[in-house]
Amino acid sequence: VIIVLQLEILRTECTLIGSPTIYEVNAPQPKTGSYSDGLGIHGSMISRAEQGVTNIAYSPRQGLLGSSTAARAEHAVKNLPFSGFYGPMQSQNAIYAKMQQLSLNSHKGQRLAVPWAFGFPGNTYGYRVHPLYQQTPPMYMNGGPVTNNEGPAIPIANLNPYLARWTIKGRVTGKTEVRHFGEGKVFSFDLLDAQGDEIRATCFNSLVDQYYDKIVVGNVYLISRASVKPVLRKKANPLNHEHELILDASTSVESCSGDDGSIPLQRYNFRQISEIENLDCSSTVDFLGVVTSVSPSVTIARKNGPEAHKRTIQLKDMSGRSVPITLWGNFCDVEGQLLHSQWESGLNPILAVKGGRISHFNGPSVGTTSSSQLKINPDLPAAEKLRRWYAAEQEDDVYQTIVQINDEDFGTLSQPDLATVVATISFVCSGACCYPACDLMFNGEQCKKRVTADGDWWWCNRCLRRSKTCEYRYHIVCQIHDHTGSTYATVSQKAARDIIGRKAQEFYTIKDAVQNGQEFEKIMQGILGCEYLLKMSIKKVAENGIVVKRVIVEAERLDLSNSRRVLGAIDKLSKDNSSSSVGDIEI
């Protein structure tokens, strides 16, 4: 037995060679009688390209006859390490199924109808699956219908402008909205076949009316007689295919009933968020991540054209990095709204982004385009893995050391890195720790700039106005250290209040207004040299070069006798080590 795989197609049709006969898998002897259609044509024909193994005719005398229309199984697993199919995978052995099919046909002794083959000069090599067989489970569940009147479906990868007649069978993985331009309108949709290859199809004008509603994302179609054009602007069509389809009046689009799941619902080529710096601006990329925050929707006035809705989500993946993703238009209103309500109720959904557009404006970010696809909580093994990873990450008390947060890689321009450290406050920088702040509104938010007393008023040099009132705010910079090193950080209002234990107004009164040195000393003694659990935000900002900003966002005084952390560690130790009462507690 000689098995030939992965041949390229030179001709999609050719005349029969010799008199091939049916080979029966289960019979001890090959069946020698050939089938006749009554028109003097002998031989057997097998459908082409269901799972990429195609056109195989067995003859005991001549060996294997047939041409493979390029078995492209490798496409299913290319783009490692993060490519994945979304949806059920075909697991049957295609050759085995073919032989079963042959065997069944011959047992039934039925004639094989090949009506489509007769429209061509000579005899066409190939066999049309009879509709009767398509409905016969279980053997014919394997591929569903693969033909229409144009013949059997060929792999999408093989489409090119020089094919006279072809049919492709593909699942619609996404479609754009209808876009209007001048007098015309347009929409596109993407087709994926069982070999994992994709092609974009586009409809203009009256074809938009004809097909926009008919094309349903997720459904499988047999398509033939569209014009196959080379992709001239790769930037506008991120699919791998060299060509794209333009539908016209003669195009046939047949909805493929009996979808058997041989074509995945979506094809992803996920990249790690940590790679994003290396991805070109405007390139199109897939990401799979946990949604860690969702902003409200805002309306943007566009330079040209109508206003647009947008919102920004943060997506984090197992590389540990996050990236802001801007959802525009419908993605903001539909998926974004869903994500927002889930996030607000404390959930962190998984999101698959297909066809996100990379930007490097003020640090890396991703935006949706008209041909992007979003899938919330996709049914993918990688999504489940990610969910577990994130849950574990949330649960684990993971602390960083000061040396780690001082690392120059910590914190990026686009987004702060968050860290939790256990550190001691070495000292609080001298000078005013709190100040009277402007309580006027400036650019839609409280101004907060230091104001100066002006009789009964407070004068703001930024607002250039005075106010009867002011708000006392903390401005604390302190040094913290742990066993690895030390660093400086500013303290948020909330953290400062928790550390000092008083409102800024009260502290101001003690320190500056009344100058109660004894009370002030007492407060500082309760702070300096004490250990805190500090949640910190570290980011870089462009200010005459890159400046690292470290902010203590939250602070919790570690009281060892009543520490959740210590109690938790003891609890864990007693569980892990229940047979022994001896062990070190690492805190």
Next chain:
DNA sequence: CCCCCCCC
């Protein structure tokens, strides 16, 4: 035949 993909 579109090919814009938005805002800072």
